[in-house]
Amino acid sequence: MKYFARLIPGSAGVPTGNFLLALALLALVFACACAPHHHASDDDSSPTADDDDNDNDDSSPGDDDDDNDDNDFAWTPVTGEFPSLTGVWGTAHNDVFAVGDGIIHYDGVVWRSMSVQFDKRLNAIWGTSSSNVFAVGGMPEQEAGGILHYDGLSWTVLDTLPFPFVGIWGASFTDIYAVGSAAGGNTDSVWIFRFDGSGWSLVYYSFADVPLSIWGANAADLYVGTESRYILRGSGLFWKRAAGPFSCYVNGFWGASSSDVFAVGDNINDRTDCIIHYDGLSWTATQPDEFLGLTTVWGSSAADVFVSGCQPNESGGAMIHYDGSSWSTMTGGRFPCLNGIWGSGPGDVFAVGVDDSGAGAILHYGPPD
Numbered sequence: 001m002k003y004f005a006r007l008i009p010g011s012a013g014v015p016t017g018n019f020l021l022a023l024a025l026l027a028l029v030f031a032c033a034c035a036p037h038h039h040a041s042d043d044d045s046s047p048t049a050d051d052d053d054n055d056n057d058d059s060s061p062g063d064d065d066d067d068n069d070d071n072d073f074a075w076t077p078v079t080g081e082f083p084s085l086t087g088v089w090g091t092a093h094n095d096v097f098a099v100g101d102g103i104i105h106y107d108g109v110v111w112r113s114m115s116v117q118f119d120k121r122l123n124a125i126w127g128t129s130s131s132n133v134f135a136v137g138g139m140p141e142q143e144a145g146g147i148l149h150y151d152g153l154s155w156t157v158l159d160t161l162p163f164p165f166v167g168i169w170g171a172s173f174t175d176i177y178a179v180g181s182a183a184g185g186n187t188d189s190v191w192i193f194r195f196d197g198s199g200w201s202l203v204y205y206s207f208a209d210v211p212l213s214i215w216g217a218n219a220a221d222l223y224v225g226t227e228s229r230y231i232l233r234g235s236g237l238f239w240k241r242a243a244g245p246f247s248c249y250v251n252g253f254w255g256a257s258s259s260d261v262f263a264v265g266d267n268i269n270d271r272t273d274c275i276i277h278y279d280g281l282s283w284t285a286t287q288p289d290e291f292l293g294l295t296t297v298w299g300s301s302a303a304d305v306f307v308s309g310c311q312p313n314e315s316g317g318a319m320i321h322y323d324g325s326s327w328s329t330m331t332g333g334r335f336p337c338l339n340g341i342w343g344s345g346p347g348d349v350f351a352v353g354v355d356d357s358g359a360g361a362i363l364h365y366g367p368p369d
Contacts, residue, residue: 076365085362188207246274248265292311292318295309
């Protein structure tokens with residue numbers, strides 16, 4: 001399950017919207033003041049197996065060929081002191097953002113903390129460019145959340161609401177969705193907001209569920225995973241339950257297209273995981289042989305998909321990989337608890353999370369140093 005956080009209002013001089021919450025929930029709008037702003041192989045095309053010919057053309061993100069060339073892929077811990085991390089996103093290898101109990105940025109050489117005016121945890125990050133990045137957060141127990149924007153120079157808190165946001169995804173600067181919930185007790189709910197380039201508006205709400213994730217294949221085809229183990233699908237004002245209930249919470253999505261979508265989740269109560277695949281016609285759920293606590297998924301293609309998760313206070317995290325035909329557990333020592341994955345390509349992937357001490361952890365997948 002995802003982490004939550006609380007944000008504080010933006011700085012003076014930054015217009016923010018005002019939210020009127022009533023039982024009818026007929027209209028909620030707030031204004032946004034932000035401006036719009038490989039590893040390639042030589043000749044081996046298969047991402048399923050290395051050719052073991054020591055010719056520097058291995059393109060597989062699976063086991064390397066042990067020849068110590070530049071294409072031997074491996075997970076490597078990034079050294080440094082980081083806040084606990086929940087999500088990661090970037091535009092390129094030298095432009096990566098990670099969020100959690102703070103925001104950090106990687107310029108291709110070092111990770112640096114970014115100055116932000118909030119005091120709790122952020123849960124997700126997404127953007128259209130290095131000068132147009134959004135982060136969302138909040139925690140149910142603090143009963144507040146918000147959306148932040150980065151314009152390439154500084155972070156601004158656009159507004160706060162009395163519930164947390166858990167995910168954000170967009171098709172363009174004028175078509176962005178954020179999902180949140182007033183979770184807890186009898187107030188479980190799903191709230192989906194859409195940004196049209198000038199302001200945010202409420203497009204969907206329900207008091208029957210709690211959201212955990214959001215992702216879209218395109219502007220007209222978005223997915224929301226929930227604690228009730230259903231998947232919501234839609235866009236704009238039109239949303240419906242598209243699949244479920246599954247045996248697991250639906251914690252994350254990634255897809256190569258609208259007819260090739262992966263969802264992952266876990267159920268800690270009965271110690272099961274789910275890897276759910278949509279082929280354009282139906283959803284099929286499978287379970288790994290062992291409980292891994294799956295939380296997040298990302299891929300560079302339909303034949304290069306990474307899934308990770310965590311078993312807190314047990315065996316730590318795990319990473320498994322799909323090569324287009326089968327799943328396999330990846331090696332790399334004991335993984336930390338991983339909450340987010342993003343990469344610029346098959347040989348350049350970042351995973352972020354929390355180590356046993358509660359500090360932030362970052363792993364990089366690529367050629368060995």
